[in-house]
Amino acid sequence: MSFSVIKRSFSTSMAKNAIKNVTVIGGGLMGSGIAQVTAQAGQNVTLVEVNADVLKKTETSIATSLARVAKKLYKDKPSDGEKFVAETRGRIKGSTDPIASVKQADLVVEAIIENIDIKHKLFKDLDAAAPPTTLFASNTSSLSIGEIASVTNRKDRFGGLHFFNPVPVMKLLEVIRTPETSDETYQAFMAWGKSIGKVCITCKDTPGFVVNRLLVPYMAEAVRMYERGDASARDIDTAMKLGAGYPMGPFELNDYVGLDTTNFILEGWHKKMPENPLFEPLESMKKLVSEGKFGIKSGEGYYKYDKK
Ligand SMILES: C[C@H](O)CC(=O)SCCNC(=O)CCNC(=O)[C@H](O)C(C)(C)COP(=O)(O)OP(=O)(O)OC[C@H]1O[C@@H](n2cnc3c(N)ncnc32)[C@H](O)[C@@H]1OP(=O)(O)O
Ligand SMILES: NC(=O)c1ccc[n+]([C@@H]2O[C@H](COP(=O)([O-])OP(=O)(O)OC[C@H]3O[C@@H](n4cnc5c(N)ncnc54)[C@H](O)[C@@H]3O)[C@@H](O)[C@H]2O)c1
Numbered sequence: 001m002s003f004s005v006i007k008r009s010f011s012t013s014m015a016k017n018a019i020k021n022v023t024v025i026g027g028g029l030m031g032s033g034i035a036q037v038t039a040q041a042g043q044n045v046t047l048v049e050v051n052a053d054v055l056k057k058t059e060t061s062i063a064t065s066l067a068r069v070a071k072k073l074y075k076d077k078p079s080d081g082e083k084f085v086a087e088t089r090g091r092i093k094g095s096t097d098p099i100a101s102v103k104q105a106d107l108v109v110e111a112i113i114e115n116i117d118i119k120h121k122l123f124k125d126l127d128a129a130a131p132p133t134t135l136f137a138s139n140t141s142s143l144s145i146g147e148i149a150s151v152t153n154r155k156d157r158f159g160g161l162h163f164f165n166p167v168p169v170m171k172l173l174e175v176i177r178t179p180e181t182s183d184e185t186y187q188a189f190m191a192w193g194k195s196i197g198k199v200c201i202t203c204k205d206t207p208g209f210v211v212n213r214l215l216v217p218y219m220a221e222a223v224r225m226y227e228r229g230d231a232s233a234r235d236i237d238t239a240m241k242l243g244a245g246y247p248m249g250p251f252e253l254n255d256y257v258g259l260d261t262t263n264f265i266l267e268g269w270h271k272k273m274p275e276n277p278l279f280e281p282l283e284s285m286k287k288l289v290s291e292g293k294f295g296i297k298s299g300e301g302y303y304k305y306d307k308k
Pocket of ligand 1: 065066068069072140163164165167212247248253257
């Protein structure tokens, strides 16, 4: 079982909303979901990872997720579900060569580790390799889009496309424009978001955009409550699910998002805004991250999980 190779045609004008060939860089929690929903919408996807082993894992997680989607969409006709899965997977091509992967891309969505230096290095290379018409977007949770774009020569064709985990289920897409993002690019992002079935909202290039600016301090406050010994993690989770109607409690959500990601977010914001107590990094989270306990993806975080 392997990703198929797709022949693709290059479109030159974004004005017709001709995004057909999308390159997704990073196939972790988010990149795999972004590749999946894009392929589900009938577009060709090249998914780039660091090596063949990670690509294999990405492929497995997309297959598992697609099977869940097919079960729901085609519950009365499983054979159509199988066709849907095969066709969707057939539109995704795996690659370990970021430079080659952007040569024919209409849009590049970056979903690699939340680290400005690593994102800068990647975008510098991609900017030199991609056609000038290619639009670039970052799925960053917390970094400034303008700062990420600063290393490229296409700041007018750069913006934020911030998805939510799990991407195949969460309907929202935050579209972030910097002062330099052109109207044409912004319109193309909004149209593309709609084309892959998302509801788009617009936000300026501010820390955390809309959702994370509210959600991350909430998750951090829950950890502070636990660190003070006010209540157990389990009871805080139960409280927020049964008392506030949240689908997951804050510790379940931290483990789901990835403690490495939340920790990166808090450390980055704290460095930039040390006066804001909401962004103070968390001792228990830093310790778990230093032990490689990132949450569900590593098998342990605030809770323990069965390794699949
Ligand atoms: C930090 C970042 O920058 C920003 C973020 O992403 S912040 C995080 C945002 N995300 C959240 O807040 C998620 C909160 N949690 C939830 O909404 C829900 O718990 C959940 C959707 C993850 C799971 O829902 P839950 O009812 O507990 O479990 P489950 O029954 O397994 O899943 C519900 C449905 O979603 C589907 N589903 C869940 N995960 C899926 C996946 N990865 N792929 C495809 N389908 C999936 C299931 O198949 C199921 O479908 P059904 O209703 O037709 O049976
Ligand atoms: N986890 C979330 O809930 C969430 C939600 C929205 C946005 N984000 C953002 O999305 C991005 C990715 O987060 P994630 O949770 O998917 O992380 P993740 O750790 O699950 O996946 C990141 C993937 O990127 C790959 N990678 C790293 N460097 C690479 C490179 N140079 N080229 C190709 N692949 C590379 C890694 O091998 C890894 O598989 C981050 O910027 C994060 O802040 C995360």
